[in-house]
Amino acid sequence: MDTKKLVADMKARFAHNSAKHYLKEKYSSKFIVADQGGLWKADPNTLSFLYTAQEKTILVDLYDNPITIDAQKLYKKLLEVYNLTMQEWHEELKELEKTR
């Protein structure tokens, strides 16, 4: 099916806000990482804490469990996930902004 022709025939407008909302939903689960016996979100807050933390520290995971972690190892892992996911999200958003 030629969906471009279809939406043109329908005179449908591209919904930028809904598309932006969709991307947020799409990428939300990609930031979730299970590591060192806990469940973490690769977000700026967690990364900032891990960057400054001692080697061994205790952090509350997404399920409210305090877990003893190797901060440097977790930082490396979360940073990798964060960068990769944000890059994909950013690129897809740039593509989306070109749509009319």
Place this chain on the structure above:
Amino acid sequence: MSRGVLLFGFNSPKVDYVSMASYTARRINNFLKLPVTLVTDEESTENYYEFEDFEKIIKIDSNKDNIFRDDIWINKGRYMAYELSPYDETILLDVDYMVNSDRLLKIFDLLEDYVCHESMCHLMKPEITQENLSDFSFPILWATVIGFKKTQKAKQLFDCMKMVQENYAHYGHLYTFSVDTYRNDYSLTIAHRIVNGHISDKKNILPWNLIHIGLKTKLYVERKSKYNTKYTIVFDQWKNNKLKKEYINIADTDFHVINKEVFLELM
């Protein structure tokens, strides 16, 4: 440690759920690389000869006394998933869940006993709030995706779902919801609260939203193929007292199609 997906599919006079299950199984095999077992009944399978997408077919006696929108809706007996699943770790999935990625594999990373969705979003209607069991009650859990291990606690959950199903009118009266149509979402919600001592435990909740494609939405595929993952969603939006059509394009995203006719058109 065996892992797999369990689907329940019973044909109704209007909807061919076994075909839907077959289509979904093919996508699960491709994107998740997991075996799929179908739970169905004799009647639903008499016209099918090929079940190559399933590792196993389990036939049970179906309960046909549930009605939804003037059609028989065979959704009772979902509690049997625990006993019927041939896998140590199972994802119990609705057949109208469109698998377009490997996102569900993440369930196995966080699975202790069971997990399911509490929060959802409608892609085109972000303003729709979470559904509650009733006006003065708590948010419902969604039975669309349930991951479970064969543990004592998971068994308790499914045993409790059975109890709620068998005493649905009582629980409807207790929590003041309509009992006209039986919903697994409701029995899961109540069972989850019972097995956790009426305290919601975050560890049983998936930390991302269940994405719904709502009823008044049209969904088109770029190209009808086995594993297409690109869709255009068209929907009506009121703007300045005029009804206007809007659309978005989505790709590589799992979603739950509420309108069965829309799902059948995608196959």
